[in-house]
Amino acid sequence: MSDFDETTKTLNFDAPNSYVGRSVTRPNARRLAQGRGQYVDDIVLPRMVHVAYVRSPHAHARILGIKPKKAAAMPGVVRIVTGAEIAMVVKPYVGVLTHLAGMRSPPQYPLAVDVARWQGEPVVAVVAESRAQAEDAAEAVEVDYEELPAALDAERALDPSEPKIHKEFDSNLCFTRTVDTGGVDAAMKSAHLVVEDTIHFGRHTGVTMEPRAVLADYNRADESMTVYHCGQSPHMVQGIVASRLSLDEHRVRIVARDVGGSFGIKIHTYGDEIAACALSLMLNRPVKFAADRYESFLSDIHARDHRVKAKLAVDREGNMLALEIDDLTGVGPYSMFPRSSGVECNQILNLTGGPYKHKEYRAKGTVVFQNKNMMCQYRAVGHPIAIAVAEHMVDQAAAKLGIDPAEMRRKNLIPDDAYPYKSPSGMRFEALSHHACMDKLLELMDYDQLRRGQADLRKKGVCRGIGLSSFIEVTNPSPMFYGVGGARIAAQDGCTIKLDANGSIIAATGVTEQGQGTETIMAQIAATALGVEMSCVKVLTGDTDKVPYGGGTWASRAAGIGGEAVLQASLALKKNILEVGAVILKTSASELDIVDGKVVKKGTEQGLTLAELARICYYRGNELPVDFQPELVVTRHYRVKDYAFVFSNGAQGCSLEVDTETGFVKLLKMWCVDDCGRVINPKLVDEQARGGIVQGIGGALYEHCLYDDRGQLLNATMADYLVPMAAEMPDIVCAHVQTPTKTSVLGAKGAGEAGTGGAPGAIMNAVNDALRPLGAKVTQQPITPEVVLRALGKVR
């Protein structure tokens, strides 16, 4: 049953048989649990060959010559192709967005041509009958390099003495932007207290369990290209493959079946993937590229390498007056196509201090090129930095003033009744619930008791810390995110839904599944809106030939945008079904409803099943009036119109213990209260929060891409690059506040990234809370034992 009110445009989601708000299990999880998933590397096609790449061993080097002869004679080798040869087939791409004013990046080719600009950049493609043979031959390809001086340190990238990475530019500057409300200096001058710090965030990367993979299948007979792609945004990839390879876009089909983790890693244009498509075109047969883990570390995008100088001014009572930040980041030698590598910095400028009600704000962002692997958007883009910086500064000021961190936040968070609200950086918030979330968080944590326990243990020499963070999260982005900047990335999404001949419902959506539960929640929404059992709804995703044009899954948009499209399509289909029902039952549609898969007269159980209605429509149209044509397939689209982004918000807490002898940080427990608007599936939202928090923990405590002074990545293996493991992770308590957005009937905001965004700030505050009585402070992530011991003065 679904009581959609046409006048108020609201739906009763609390109806007894509504699936919305229920923790139903994921039907597709069963298949994955039996090992019956189908990831790209599981797919085998007739005449398929494999490509391996020769990658630059240098951070910056001129390619003097390539000698493939010996390799070409090796067993199984089909073709060896250089960067220059690929460049004859592929149009270059430029990763800039026009709304990030002044941003620049030179044209980029899939493989290096003449000059390699990071260690790991693909240089030569070797195609062979098996991946093993391709790898053997790749080792035998001789490439002569002249190593060039490398620009590595972002701090020095703009010095005139630094090597210039691109001859067409006068410096290594990619993008710069400032935000200024105008009164920061005056506020700082008159403030009771100004706290100041420089915070460093280490480079880390997504480490999807399934490495990137692509299987391109060009068929010259019909000029079609089918690409099995392990990614998040099939239509975006369709446009890129078509335009770069000069193919008709409608003859390019992107299929994304099961994806073994993505987190933003698999949504960018990777040269090795585009080259695999080009090779399929050149060879007229299927070509598979499946990265090994070493290649993943060297070429999957990195993120988060930021240095932020921050200043916060407060009055005597602790009221925040002005915040100033200066963000510097090095993003590798190119801005990544098509989303650009300026967005993380841009987000930091937009979001830092966003939960708070200070009026004055000044921010400067500088994005520079360097000879390291490229950085781009990874889960929670910019949020972990923006949040950790503001939360750190709030705690610093609170400590100086002797105010408890919880009290400090209550004093400064934007009041829950102050919305709509515009932040000093220009962000417009529709409706947030910082205080409700903080209250709930403190209650969940039993904050006062936790503080008492901390004090008791302190007397026994146990060094515990409690940390809080309040946060906002960009979700449900409008075209103002990418489309406005010229990128062919859809902000709208669609759903085509149909009543099939046997009475089942098939819904095709442009958003994608990487395990979050996208297909499940879409089935929940459709079943609820239509009034049918969820088991009779099948959801199709991840195939450009089968789903409406859409953006895919990123920026926490699938539930809020894709879900609303499914809802609108379902309501439209229901209307059509009721019209058919009215004709068959000889009544008016307004007298009818669908209950448990049956069209009934409202308030009764009399009527006909959807299977019977479908049977009449599809097979026995002769029983219908001649002037009546049932339409049992409908498509609806949705985009966010009223706001640039629909922000979600929340609060996180962390309890941990620092071993002051070893520097080890042991997480004891984490708490998260998230307001993602209407919760469609509480269990799935909790699991997004937990998984997200653990990725945030990774960045805060363990994960770091370590480069040496020649630009060599030192820890490009899973044994050397630390990701969170089961034994170190705490249990995480999750709860919700629900403030449904009015920008849609569904009211859902995104939930995929809040965990990752909020955790590093809470953790760093907890560590500093633990260290404060010892006069020590950490200002860099990951907070490794070495960082802690340095802060304690125990190592130099």
Add this chain to the structure above:
Amino acid sequence: MNAPAETVEVELTVNGERVKRTVPARTNLADFLRLELELTGTHVGCEHGVCGACTVRVDGEIVRGCLMFAVQADGCRVDTVEGLSDSREIEELQSAFVLTNALQCGFCTPGILMAAQALLRDVPNPSREQIREFLSGNYCRCTGYQAIVDAIAAVAKARAGRAR
């Protein structure tokens, strides 16, 4: 450079079926299962024994399929997620994983199920800490592990209840 060309004959029992293949001597067990037998439920995540995605059972003991040559499994009994699913040996664990949403992308899941079944065989009623410790060789990047621990603990409890 001659080594890759050297082939060996391997004969073993996989999921109860006898199979015989001639493969390059360097073929590891994970690749053998995936490429020769098309048992793609065994996943390859790191290829050097860290992530646990390729965990399979050889003569009853869990091993890293990427750290063992196929030829080393000659004459052995190998079980993969497909086999344990078809025999329903791990059905209870699989149901618990679905119920607690202990998997998202599912890439690590077959390996984790293998490990979980091995743990519960040796330690019928493990503590949460023991479960977490045992899973230290199995990376999951989606869930944060808590739901996995919940699922395994729930199965242990259910089995203990029946044993009583």
